[in-house]
Amino acid sequence: MEEQSIHVEMSTALKEKPKTDQLEFGRTFTDHMFVMDYSAPIGWHNAAILPYQHIMVDPSSMIFHYGQSVFEGLKAFRTKKGDVQLFRPRKNFERLNRSNNRLVIPPIDEEFVLKAVKKLIEIDQDWVPDAEGTSLYIRPFIIATEPFLGVAPAQHYKLITILSPVGSYYKEGINPIKIAVESEFVRTVKGGTGEAKTGGNYAASLKAQEVCAKEGYSQVLWLDGVEKKYIEEVGSMNVFFKINGEVITPKLNGSILAGITRDSVIELLKHWEIPFTERQISMEEIAEAHESGQLEEAFGSGTAAVISPIGMLAWDGKEYTINGGKTGALSKKIYDTITGIQYGKIEDPFNWNEPIAEKTKIKQ
Missing domain, CATH: 3.20.10.10 (D-amino Acid Aminotransferase, subunit A, domain 2)
Structure with a gap:
């Protein structure tokens, strides 16, 4: 797939950000999301960053009937210098494609989607919390959207990435x-x-x-x-x-x-x-x-x-x-x-961190 541009539509109704000491896991979502569609034989297309919103899908969409879906979970962190960085994101998108293969979902262009996610985080970077133990959780997922009740791999899909500022997953924290x-x-x-x-x-x-x-x-x-x-x-x-x-x-x-x-x-x-x-x-x-x-x-x-x-x-x-x-x-x-x-507090000898940077061609 030739690299496509990403359409960006900024939200005109920004949400109130929660206080860091009130963050739960996966309850609050940022102002924007990344979406991209797949249709055979076109391939992946319509890449866009849009205001966070409901999605419209047909009741007969195959995701509801046969569960053809995959997802990932990764995080962005606010460093002690105030920068934002991702932790080993390429591993997540490699794994997403392995999951795609098992669920018979068309593979994504890992580099392009990573660039799109970076741009999404750039736009919503004020949502990345800075308190200890907090981070911005990133959830890319793909669902089958073809309106068809036959048991077969779908021919239409939607990839969506949403962001959620989070605190500790367990109330126990690092405690056993x-x-x-x-x-x-x-x-x-x-x-x-x-x-x-x-x-x-x-x-x-x-x-x-x-x-x-x-x-x-x-x-x-x-x-x-x-x-x-x-x-x-x-x-x-x-x-x-x-x-x-x-x-x-x-x-x-x-x-x-x-x-x-x-x-x-x-x-x-x-x-x-x-x-x-x-x-x-x-x-x-x-x-x-x-x-x-x-x-x-x-x-x-x-x-x-x-x-x-x-x-x-x-x-x-x-x-x-x-x-x-x-x-x-x-x-x-x-x-x-x-x-x-x-969090950038100690040296990264494995080159695991990846900074958020402006690398994607943006079309507004």
Whole structure:
């Protein structure tokens, strides 16, 4: 696709910005959004930044009937100098195209969409909060809009990107959370859509999440969908365990999402020369490590929360308290390092940050 220009229509009714100490996750949205359409055989076209608004879609649009959709989540941060920067955005758009492939959605031009998102953030940059622990959450998503009730890949799509100033994802912040191991429900299996970031995966997780929330747990730890034995993910996060000095995380197997924060944690562990392994790990092994005193730490990783220490696991009628229910030294070090890089407080030796800059041709 030849690079197209982006039409910009500025909002004439700007919203009141929330106070940073009142920010929740995903409740408030900025003044503008980026949209782009796809139609076969034209391809992606009609790129535009518009005032945030409702969208008009036909009731027979295929997204409502067959769930053909993908999305991403990334963040922009206000540095201590007042600049705005993105954290590893190219990884998100690479993953978006992998999800597109699995859901039979036409690939996007990653560079063009990234430039468009940068321009969107430039326009709404006053919405990027500067308080500690806050950021601007970026949600690109694609939905099938063709009005057709046949079961087949759609021929029309809409890509939309919206922005939301956010505070901490968990009310606990960096403090440890309580996790319930799920043994009844299944999120996905190898060969399914588990490695794609599609809405159906999250819909499949809601029932288990509802049950565990009523019992006082923050998230669900998913086991594999075949044997219900091997650990896969924690809710919307990847998961890590520190056992006898070694950090272990489940190996990507086709049903686990390849998290960008997961990849960042792995790079840090290698950089620090901390023993690290990607492999299958069962709940039986975790329980045995706990009983022997070798389970030192556990934590989830994800864009929304960055690092969530796990203070307790509930499994098979028993509760396993980890590190005395306190945040472990390694969990804290990883959190401080990643967030330090994101906010420009410490050096970025991996070139993870990408500044927001005027690089896109704008047509108003």
